[in-house]
Amino acid sequence: MQGTRVLVTGGAGFIGSHLVEQLGARNEVAVLDDLSAGSLRNLETVPRDVHVKKASILNRKALSTAMEGRDIVYHLAAKTSVPDSVAHPEAYWRTNVQGTLAVLKAVVDAKVRRVVFASSAAVYGNSETNPKVETMRPAPASPYATSKMVGEFACEEIASLKGLETVVVRIFNAYGPRQDPTSPYASVISKFCAAMAADEGIEIYGDGGQTRDFLYVGDLTAALELAGERPVAGQLINLGSGSATSVNEVARLLSEIAGVPIRTKHGEPRPGDVRDSRADITRASAKLGFTPRTSLRDGLGRTLAWYRTQRR
Ligand SMILES: NC(=O)c1ccc[n+]([C@@H]2O[C@H](COP(=O)([O-])OP(=O)(O)OC[C@H]3O[C@@H](n4cnc5c(N)ncnc54)[C@H](O)[C@@H]3O)[C@@H](O)[C@H]2O)c1
Structure with a gap:
């Protein structure tokens, strides 16, 4: 993508800031974010001429000003x-449903x-069928999932x-630098790396045998760029790595990368957690030409290195 006028809502967040970084050098990029979860620190490495507006998507005036002249x-x-x-x-409901309708x-x-x-x-909810294919009947099992479905x-x-x-892109478990590890609901890789x-x-x-489809954020933003430029209007596309990895395996790989054993403690399984989740990425490959390029080992290595720089 080049010379395109882009607005990223939520651009100061984890995924948004990487997307802004990816598109910023070659396009005219603006961000609208109320900084409720994101941070301007996430945008420190993006090109200077990215315009950042601190406002909520529920603020109609700010929203319409931010949209002016945008292509995507x-x-x-x-x-x-x-x-x-x-x-x-x-x-x-307010942010994800009313906010999305306003956008x-x-x-x-x-x-x-x-x-x-x-x-x-x-x-996809608690369905035990894997991999998850876009044609499966959605079965939201939380207000978050319902809000995304709406x-x-x-x-x-x-x-x-x-x-x-x-x-519409259905994102699986994205991970990488800048993912916030501090909330009680933080994702497993950010928590492990920060610890x-x-x-x-x-x-x-639980026993750590539960599996997830982890996608490195750099691969995700590459796919998002393709979703902005390819002839895929009207499409619904899974974005994942296509592989399932257990939480125990993530811990083992991190220990290997760090060259030290990790002290692990097993807590209660989290109520409502699905056991296994893996994306079918046939459509992403066919329609976007998307191939995940970063191995989990490399992605974890980069992520751990970044969390270490944050300690200094
Ligand atoms: N991280 C993942 O693995 C994952 C998986 C599936 C879907 N997603 C979706 O991808 C998107 C980005 O997720 P993320 O992981 O970067 O989360 P994030 O919390 O880091 O980013 C969300 C951003 O939205 C901003 N925001 C929240 N409410 C707002 C409002 N009312 N007005 C303006 N800005 C507001 C926050 O300040 C934050 O910067 C979200 O829509 C999320 O649901 C993420």
């Missing part, structure tokens, strides 16, 4: 925790050509009513 909007701003959504469903309306009003919506593997339907609706190009960088032990929920 990546809509990543969201509240992102499954357990937190169970505790505070209204907040998820789509502003996109139409500003005559933006395409919106890429960050949905989640969570919409966002997907809203994209479908607006595409058919208003002729807007929408691309190892601090020379602390790690806690594994």
Whole structure:
């Protein structure tokens, strides 16, 4: 992608900041983020002329100003925790449903050509079928998953009513530098890396045999760029690595990379956690030409190295 005017909502967050970094040098990129979870520190390494507006997607005026003259909007701003959504469903409805509807309306009003919506593997719910294929019936099992599902339907609706190009990506477990390890709901790799960088032990929920599809953030942003430029309007596309890795295996690899044994403690399994999750990425490969390039070992090595720099 080159010379495109892009807006990234949630651009100061983990994935958003990497996307801004990836697109920033060759395109005119702006960010809209209320910094409720993201941080300007995440954008320290992006080109200086990226314009950052601190505002909520629920602020219609800020939203319509941010949309002016944009070709593509990546809509990543969201509240992102499954357990937190169970505790505070209204907040998820407000930001992820009303917020997404507001973004789509502003996109139409500003005559933006395409919106890429960050949905989640969570919409597959507790289904035991693997790999997850886009044609499976979604079965959201949390307010977070439901909010993403509504966002997907809203994209479908607006595409058919208003002729807007929408691309929905269902992201599996992204990991990499800048992922926040501090929240009680932080992802497993960020928590493990932060604990190892601090020379602390790690806690594994349950027996650690549960598997996830981990995708390095650099591979994810490459796929997001393709979703912005390829002829995939109206498509729904899984973005994962296509491989399943257990939590125990992540801990073992990290220990090998660090060259030290890790102290592990096994806690209670987390209620509602799915046992196994793996993406079928046939469609991403066929429609986007996407191939994940970073091995889990390399991705974990880079991620651990980054968490170590944060300790200095
Ligand atoms: N990280 C993953 O593995 C993963 C998996 C599936 C889907 N996703 C989706 O990808 C997107 C990005 O996730 P992330 O991991 O980078 O999370 P993140 O929390 O780091 O980023 C979300 C960003 O949205 C911003 N935000 C929240 N509410 C806002 C509002 N009302 N107005 C403006 N900005 C707001 C936050 O400040 C933050 O910077 C989210 O939509 C998330 O649901 C992520």
